[in-house]
Amino acid sequence: MPGIVIVGAQWGDEGKGKITDLLAEQADAVVRFQGGNNAGHTIVRNGETWKLHLMPSGILYPGKLCVIGNGVVIDPKVLTDELDELRRRGVDTSGLKISANAHMIMPYHLMLDDAGEAKLGKLKIGTTRRGIGPCYADKASRIGIRVQDLLDEKILKQKIVAALEPKRLALRPFARDPRLDLQAITEEYLAYGRRLSEHIQDTTRLVWDKLDAGASVIFEGAQGALLDLDHGTYPFVTSSNPIAASACIGSGVGPKDIDEVWGITKAYGTRVGSGPFPTELDGELGEELRQRGGEFGTTTGRSRRVGWLDLVALRYAARINSLTALVVTKLDVLTGLETVKVCTRYRGEDGAEFDHFPYHQSVLHHTVGEYVELPGWSEEIGEARSVDELPQNARDYLAFVEQFIGVPVVMVGVGPGREQTVWTDAGRATVPGRASAAQAA
Numbered sequence: 239m240p241g242i243v244i245v246g247a248q249w250g251d252e253g254k255g256k257i258t259d260l261l262a263e264q265a266d267a268v269v270r271f272q273g274g275n276n277a278g279h280t281i282v283r284n285g286e287t288w289k290l291h292l293m294p295s296g297i298l299y300p301g302k303l304c305v306i307g308n309g310v311v312i313d314p315k316v317l318t319d320e321l322d323e324l325r326r327r328g329v330d331t332s333g334l335k336i337s338a339n340a341h342m343i344m345p346y347h348l349m350l351d352d353a354g355e356a357k358l359g360k361l362k363i364g365t366t367r368r369g370i371g372p373c374y375a376d377k378a379s380r381i382g383i384r385v386q387d388l389l390d391e392k393i394l395k396q397k398i399v400a401a402l403e404p405k406r407l408a409l410r411p412f413a414r415d416p417r418l419d420l421q422a423i424t425e426e427y428l429a430y431g432r433r434l435s436e437h438i439q440d441t442t443r444l445v446w447d448k449l450d451a452g453a454s455v456i457f458e459g460a461q462g463a464l465l466d467l468d469h470g471t472y473p474f475v476t477s478s479n480p481i482a483a484s485a486c487i488g489s490g491v492g493p494k495d496i497d498e499v500w501g502i503t504k505a506y507g508t509r510v511g512s513g514p515f516p517t518e519l520d521g522e523l524g525e526e527l528r529q530r531g532g533e534f535g536t537t538t539g540r541s542r543r544v545g546w547l548d549l550v551a552l553r554y555a556a557r558i559n560s561l562t563a564l565v566v567t568k569l570d571v572l573t574g575l576e577t578v579k580v581c582t583r584y585r586g587e588d589g590a591e592f593d594h595f596p597y598h599q600s601v602l603h604h605t606v607g608e609y610v611e612l613p614g615w616s617e618e619i620g621e622a623r624s625v626d627e628l629p630q631n632a633r634d635y636l637a638f639v640e641q642f643i644g645v646p647v648v649m650v651g652v653g654p655g656r657e658q659t660v661w662t663d664a665g666r667a668t669v670p671g672r673a674s675a676a677q678a679a
């Protein structure tokens with residue numbers, strides 16, 4: 239059975255958690271491979287809401303193998319709080335395994351994230367201030383602290399000293415901050431090590447074993463393609479690679495272990511933080527969609543920028559991820575609009591037209607979307623469970639997207655609940671067992 243990668247095909251917040259949760263029920267393992275607690279997954283199950291930041295979405299299934307892979311950056315305070323909360327609510331967390339090679343977010347990473355944004359002023363990235371960028375920077379500079387370091391006091395202390403040394407200047411404003419005390423950090427992180435030790439493993443081998451036994455493994459991405467460090471709207475991106483190729487690097491499997499790549503997109507667009515967003519809606523309509531879609535960050539509570547569906551960007555995301563399937567979420571949010579627009583081309587300042595995502599930052603910053611206007615629908619669709627139960631105009635909307643991108647739509651979200659999902663024929667053909675199980679749920 240295959241390795242399936244689930245990735246965001248926009249700027250994050252596409253509803254990957256719900257889709258992973260649905261597929262995870264039948265899968266044997268769920269693996270997170272990049273990002274950290276800058277991500278936020280909301281899962282609604284049996285009327286209960288779960289907000290997860292670091293935990294793989296499969297954690298709600300008792301004993302399921304849930305891996306935090308080597309490519310993830312871990313804030314141990316957040317992870318241990320999340321573990322405590324899950325246990326308090328009666329969830330069996332024994333399936334959680336944490337890669338000994340994953341990097342730790344340290345107190346100074348949080349300070350540097352804040353300081354970096356303050357310094358950039360108007361040019362700030364709008365990060366989640368969770369220390370993600372500085373942590374990945376230390377990893378690349380080879381002065382990062384890894385999970386395995388928490389298990390050895392001497393090594394941990396040495397490595398913290400080495401990591402702090404080149405940051406002296408940048409950290410000067412925090413010189414008296416008790417969070418920078420070497421002994422205090424060491425003790426705090428050793429305590430995390432003791433707390434997490436039962437979960438720490440060579441997770442690469444665990445995932446190999448599953449794949450070699452023919453089990454199904456879901457690789458759960460965080461953020462989205464356009465926030466990719468290499469292929470996104472740099473510098474307004476995150477510091478990891480949220481695209482499918484990263485599933486291999488961030489978990490230790492090879493490209494041949496990946497059989498399918500599912501891209502998740504909302505039926506419209508959102509973006510948090512700064513950076514270009516050619517289809518952004520500033521006015522009343524944007525506000526209406528924001529309210530209807532509950533477009534406020536799971537992680538930071540920030541309100542999200544909202545816009546029409548950008549098919550130029552989505553086609554780009556489909557290509558860089560080799561998408562084999564598309565999932566369109568939150569289609570219900572568009573209900574009631576007289577017409578629905580989709581962006582099929584960009585127009586630059588000088589009138590130049592772009593059918594493809596422009597590589598040049600200055601060009602992209604000044605493009606606006608050109609649209610095809612499709613008829614809307616007024617019927618509520620939250621109760622639909624098959625494509626036939628969707629209004630014709632909603633079906634036409636999906637067909638337009640599918641045709642433009644050239645990737646089949648396998649599933650459509652029609653509301654926040656896990657049962658509020660419509661599998662298409664293509665979806666049933668792709669994963670027959672899962673589709674029927676999810677439909678019955």
Ligand code: IMP
Pocket residue numbers: 249250251276277278363364365366367368369370371460461465474475476477510511512
């Ligand atoms: P960082 O990942 O905290 O460094 O933030 C860099 C950029 O990525 C900012 O624009 C954030 O708003 C954005 N970002 C990071 N994580 C997410 C996410 O899970 N959803 C949406 N945007 C995100």
